Amino acid sequence: MIVRVEDEAQDWLRDVLGVDQPGMTRLSKLVTLLLEENERQNLVARGTLPHIWVRHIVDSAQLLHVSRETLAEGEWLDLGTGAGFPGLVVAALQPHRPVTLVDSRRLRTDWLQRAAEALELPNVRVVLSRVEDLPSGPHAVISARAFAPLDKLLELSARFSTPDTVWLLPKGARAAQELQMLPESWNHMFHVEQSLTDADAGIIVGRLRAGAVSKPSAAKGKRT
Template identity: 65%
Template sequence: MTDSEEGAKAWLRDVVGADAETMERLDLLTHLLIVENDQQNLVSRGTLPFVWQRHILDSAQLLTVPRETLPDGEWLDLGTGAGFPGLVIAVLQPDRQVSLVDSRRLRTDWLERAAQALGLGNARVELSRVEDLAERKYSVISARAFAPLEKLLRISIRFSTPHTLWLLPKGAKALHEVESLAKNWRHTFHVEQSLTDPAAGIIAGHVAGMENTARQRVSHRRKGRA
């Protein structure tokens, strides 16, 4: 766990390997966020004195929490809001394409301005509801407190393959959401401890899809008549 802004910056340098140029970009992101937060409520004002811990590190830790090697390929950040974790991932991994999706125009306008100011040619901002987003497959899908797990899977499973890695910061209810997930979801989700909140967890893993429950009922009926 990190308990200071300087500790968060040291973690980014030591663990993620952020060089001086990357740290300058992240510092610019924090400045842009603070300025824009006076115009629209991007994040809680109470978190701004701890912006490196609560938003930068909280996003960057997704690169290290999985128990496996992070897959190459495009990253989809759903309900990205102020750009967390999407903008941070795009800064830390400039060779990876990152799609940031939000349904609020004020937010996407801010994201486009921020991406331009940060020189992020690898960040694509999309103004869309998840339900209306064009279907394509992604290597990594993230969503930071965007929707309950069951609903999130139902509206976004079409962007996933069995090899897609899901990284979902979920707060204190992470384990409960995994345990409450309908049994017909075929998944390998587990919960990792957040580095920024001792009470919070991050759901990580893969989803193969849903069992065809209707087909299962027919199969059971046939077996019962045999």
């Protein structure tokens, strides 16, 4: 099933993902906040605003569905979060889970902090930083929406992962290609799931096995 229109998006959230009324209320408020702030700074492309529930809300929320498993309790790390997708949506849907939103642009992080406060989400931690400068530490889930090519993303962020960490990486039409190009030095259990919001897009899902190693020079040498 591909969710294509706004009514389908909200129906999918309620009927498939099982979002309750407080969750839908938080998401509706997030949409309002985003539309207002997008008049002041370009959080998302204006052309996506008429389809905001499909292109941003469900596109983010589907990560709680496509993993096909119960995501372990623990901190969710969203790298290069931008306007808060997918991390802020996840936090609104799972207010019991600590969610860390990382972005290197102060205007974005200032807005994310205001939005988290307006949505009454004390589970959200907003960090103004480059990924390279973050302190290492394990997380239960790592997400990154179109943040960097897969090999580069792993080089930057494998230090936040354990063999139990689930990676959820929306990658658009290049998902399968990026996974195929991943150097063999990465000992992984990744696969591609079909996006629910774009028939041409995929989501890389899986884990890094114990002993997965970063070999930046080898990775760069194998790029085409």
